[in-house]
Amino acid sequence: MGDLPLDQVRTLLAVVEEGTFDAAAAALNVTPSAVSQRVKALEQRTGRVLLLRTKPVRPTESGTQVVRFARQLAQLDRDLRAGLGEPGESVRLPIAVNADSLATWFLPALGRVPDVCFELHREDESHTAALLREGLVMAAVTSSPEPVPGCSVRPLGLMRYLPVAAPGFAARWLDGPLRQRIGAAPVVVFDRRDELQDHFARGLTKAPASAQRHHVPSSEAYLEAIVAGLGWGLAPTSQARARLAAGELVSLGQRWVDVPLFWQQWALESPALSATARAVFDAAKDGLVRPGRAARSGRG
Secondary structure, three states, X not given: OOOOOHHHHHHHHHHHHHOOHHHHHHHHOOOHHHHHHHHHXXXXXXXXXXXXXXXXXXXXXXXXXXXXXXXHHHHHHHHHHHHOOOOOOOEEEEEEEOHHHHHOOHHHHHOOOOOEEEEEEEOOOOOHHHHHHOOOOOEEEEOOOOOOOXXXXXXXXXXXXXXXXXXXXXXXXXXXXXXXXXXXXXXXXXXXXXXXXXXXXXXXXXOOOOOOEEEOOOHHHHHHHHHOOOOEEEEEHHHHHHHHHOOXXXXXXXXXXXXXXXXXXXXXXXXXXXXXXHHHHHXXXXXXXXXXXXXXXXXX
16 A cells, blocks of 8 residues: 555545535545545555545545544644744643543643643543544543444543432432332433433333433533433532532442543643543542442443
8 A cells, every 4th residue: 555645644534524525625626636645646556436426525434544643633733833832832632531530630631731722522431432432532531441443541530429419309309218209200311312310220120211311412511400400310420519518419229330530642642632631540549549440430
């Protein structure tokens, strides 16, 4: 196959990011015909179809590999320009992170990294690795210990979730042995991917949580929904602690659920990426529980 021409690789990336050949041509300041010729030449060179000509254009599995390579090249180019002190040049770092980490321990880490513009993608921790695989992000907080090809992975710690409810709700719905009452009690879930409450309920009753459920796809609003008495739910310890102390929530027994989190990143020598990883691990020491016995689940 030989070396891939950089102009063709960058053109493929532009088509994927812009969504159409015409939009890519405008972004690159060339004609749509030139864009089409470069993509065709790259497909001939690799011997693979790289794009699905849909609207918007989507990369094939092989195309995804080339797009990820193109994004890595673009990141190295930005790092170099920023390192050389070119005016107006800043490093951009796309990261995928789950909502609960974003609402609790993660953002303070980014405040410790100067001269980097972060582009955060909020996604369930069981799905953030897919964004890495597609080359859309350079790093991710994920629940997967299996490294995405071309990436390294290290454990961050455990996100601990406590089962909680408003006092009035608990008195109405959960007065008595929890295993006998929880199956009928309304429950608050993050979204349709959120299986954490079902996992907890199965540990008590071998059955999922109630079908009476409220979907609240915001970490802050999720906790407010529980405080308001819509249902019971599992909340990160750091968010629930103050509400428990104030009497706005009550704990449902002595059980909890631990979700292991990992940091995956491109295996790329990038000063900005390395500095961000160090800051994230420092923040995780304070914001997460040290690894131990964990209960796996998916929660955004």
